[in-house]
Amino acid sequence: MGAIKIFADSTCDLPPSWINDHEIGIVPLYVTFEDTNYRDGVDLKTEQLYAKVDATGKLPKTAAPSPADFISAFAPYVNEGRQILYISLSSELSSTYQNALIAAGEFPDGQVTVFDSLNLSTGIGLQVMKAVRAADEGKTVPEIVSLLERIRPKVETEFVIDSLDYLYKGGRCSGMQNLVGSLLRIRPVIKVIDGKMTPAYKIRGSREKALDQLLNNALSRVGEMDKDLIFVTHSLADEDALLLQKELQARTGAREVAISSAGCVISSHCGAKTIGILYTKAV
Structure with a gap:
């Protein structure tokens, strides 16, 4: 002890x-x-x-x-x-x-x-x-x-929200935004900046496109990464998390790429199928 x-x-x-x-x-x-x-x-x-x-x-x-x-x-x-x-x-x-x-x-x-x-x-x-x-x-x-x-x-936190439904139910977007977003298959990407959840950009199209963008964003900064530990964190997106883990492990050389599941508080704000890549830049 x-x-x-x-x-x-x-x-x-x-x-x-x-x-x-x-x-x-x-x-x-x-x-x-x-x-x-x-x-x-x-x-x-x-x-x-x-x-x-x-x-x-x-x-x-x-x-x-x-x-x-x-x-x-x-x-x-x-x-x-x-x-x-x-x-x-x-x-x-x-x-x-x-x-x-x-x-x-x-x-x-x-x-x-x-x-x-x-x-x-x-x-x-x-x-x-x-x-x-x-x-x-x-x-x-x-x-x-x-x-x-x-x-x-130096902590980098970026995740893709799969559906606008929870943002709508939580009062973070209007009914019209939810409808249009669903029709256009828009998935917002959230980053944490100065301690706040900040909309970074939107991805229009398939979930596969969104996951590719999330992965490529992380891989573009491999040279800056602390290779000790990378997290793939998700809310009921097990298969996608395994896919991202495999790609990150193969292409970053990190000591460990770990998968974790989002708890109730985080999930209640983001919704099912939300998935993120989190790592620290080298100090």
Whole structure:
């Protein structure tokens, strides 16, 4: 057991086996259907989320963990004398970061450090894994934070949304935009820039064309990539994820190209068949 306990929240979308193997603490966000709250990844899985949306025709609301949730998660490790480093969902997207800061203030100075990933999904996960490895190497919390500050602006997060339906249901595009987009087979591409989800461009045509564009965008920057770890993260797009993994592994020379599945919070905003490629540029 190390002196430092690394925490993230459920939006980091790391594979469950990695979370278990590296003893990463996870604080779940909430997904709410009507008056019922579900803990992301604990009480509700992605397949169940989509079934509920199909049955009701409505998207759930999502909510950050409360300060009390963070206090309950952190306290056992603080009581063991361990330091905690929590890497959060972007503060531009959620109050999760702020609530964690409130919780950290309830512990002695220096016991809990909160770091804003300014990212989402495995854009967080990439930073979490760097922190885990640094902690395993005996780095201190300030040294790990310094490393993360260098890595954070170099995380590249780009994903293709397959359908405008969830953006429409979530109020992020109009009914007319949804109709026209569906007729023209338009798929928006989202990037994370300065901690915010930003529409980068649109791909018109087949899904295969969209996947080729996503792949080619990543491959065009192979020379800049940190070849340690690349993620292909998806929401119920297993076959496409395997295809992208195979191509990236063959054409980047990366040590590992890992596949991860998006949890309920990420999926509730993007919809089924969303898929992305996430990596870090070399520091």
